[in-house]
Amino acid sequence: MATTAAPPAAAAAAGEVIGAAGDTRTFAIATLAMALAFAVAPHVGVYPVFLMKALCFALFACAFNLLIGFGGLLSFGHAMFLGVAGYASAYSAKNWGFPPELAILFATAVAALLGLVSGALAIRRQGIYFAMITLALAQMVYFFCLQAPAITGGEDGIQSVPRGRLFGVLDLSSTLALYYVVLVIFLTAFVLIYRIIYSPFGNVLKAIRENEPRAISLGYDAERYKLLAFVLSATLSGLAGATKAIVFQLASLTDVHWSMSGEVVLMTLLGGMGTIFGPVVGAFVIIGLENYLSGFGQWVTVITGAIFVVCVLAFRRGVVGEIGAWWARRKGRLGGRS
């Protein structure tokens, strides 16, 4: 490819503001504030099931962002990791009687394996082809799930999955207990993603995104880094899907469908590609919107599409990216004056 891949160049600039490598303190404060807000939210009248759904999708979007925002790789098939992990956790919890922690771990491992196989195939082509290949692979997985009712339940999905007891102690049938478990899972993964992004590995990944031939000439095996990023992203997406299946006691075809792959792209784009907090914001906005508009049928699709168009044409940095850029401009002005 002659063109350099720099989709989130603008967003990356914003990323410098919210948690640059040396700026761990800002990140820690912001994350603590977020954790606190989530911990309090169900007690001030926010519906916990809605919060759990949004947190699962926020984790999904953060995992996706790891790939597009920092690796510059646009996957259009991430639903396969969410959906397959959902099936794996639902199936193992229901049919094999796995406790929830084991079901989630097992499903996450399945997603990692799927990520390894599909990633190894997809990174053989670059740019636009990468997106098309991931989309096609995900569609193949979708048809497989549709045609293997013995495992996936076909059109019905796997229903009434037991929530079980976490580590045999904590009864998850209490919604509030489950909510805090989901919150802990989300926060752990969120901090982990931050650590990955600012690790030496993350820096090499960003270097590959900016200029792949240069990174290769410096001796980095670009393919291996891209593959590892893909597998990490798939694994964390799987974690989101597995948790979601336990929360809703359901794994269905919706989560493997291509429109789900599009949805996670939208959440990330709307919140801000390449920003740390952007995907969380994007996920909450989109899930909130869907909740609010659930009675309007296909209008949701129309509005989703329209947001896509507006974001690409006028709002490429996303919500958090724009705020970051505004903050940077302001700081720059103040800095110039002093």
Next chain:
Amino acid sequence: MTEIFGVPTQALFGQLLIGLINGAFYAMLSLGLAVIFGLLNIINFTHGAQYMLGAFCAYFLLQLTGVGYWWSLVLAPIIVGAIGIVIERTMLVRLYKLDHLYGLLLTFGLALVLQGLFTNYYGSSGMPYRIPEELNGGFNLGFMFLPKYRAWVIGSSIVICLGTWFVIERTKLGSYLRAATENPSLVQAFGINVPRMITLTYGFGVALAAFAGVMAAPIYQVNPQMGANLIIVVFAVVVIGGMGSILGAIITGFGLGVIEGLTKVFYPEASNTVIFVIMVIVLLIKPAGLFGKER
């Protein structure tokens, strides 16, 4: 009844015919995608929705104004192509300097808007579109019955595909187009209006999709979702063929249609996934695609 490999010939040739029909649509759609990608560097995700628009356009022309199939075949591509030109002029033109991922995202959004709007008003069940009088009936070939309309679809799509190949590879206009694909700024320096060429190319690619849509209307019914799943298969076709060659796109399209048809006979469970499986195999053996060049 005669059998080949334990399959009745009637079923075999029937599926082969369906395969060829599907292949005709794969070929026409992947051709449009390849032409657009060549010059605009954008993967047109709206292609499936524009194919659907073509079918709806024919449907409206018939229902509202009484314009029949033959005129629709001319008018629908022009109308939908014009809509495409408006999209290019107002939206895509802003993205050329950016990474081409944004083109994919924008056209994906547009596809959602179009499909959502039509599903809102027309539901997701299909509406029938009658085969034109002249093409009713069929030929008895002795070993199978060939409906006239299906023969027409296969024949005319081959003509359209080869015509496109001829214009791009053998005419002066085509040579401008190929030159602009290689190096747009140099071609512009020679005094050729490249931006206008880009606009018309997009319009042409979209018109091709709409033409396919009109052809598909009597076979698959007019349905808001008709392009949604098709476009993903066409993407796989494009990955398999590689977008470097026009003839390659045509051959891959027809070939994969036939393979899909044969899979329906011998192993029906895999017929939905066979094209994706072939894509995986091609990626393992020849990552650039069958007709693509390593870049």
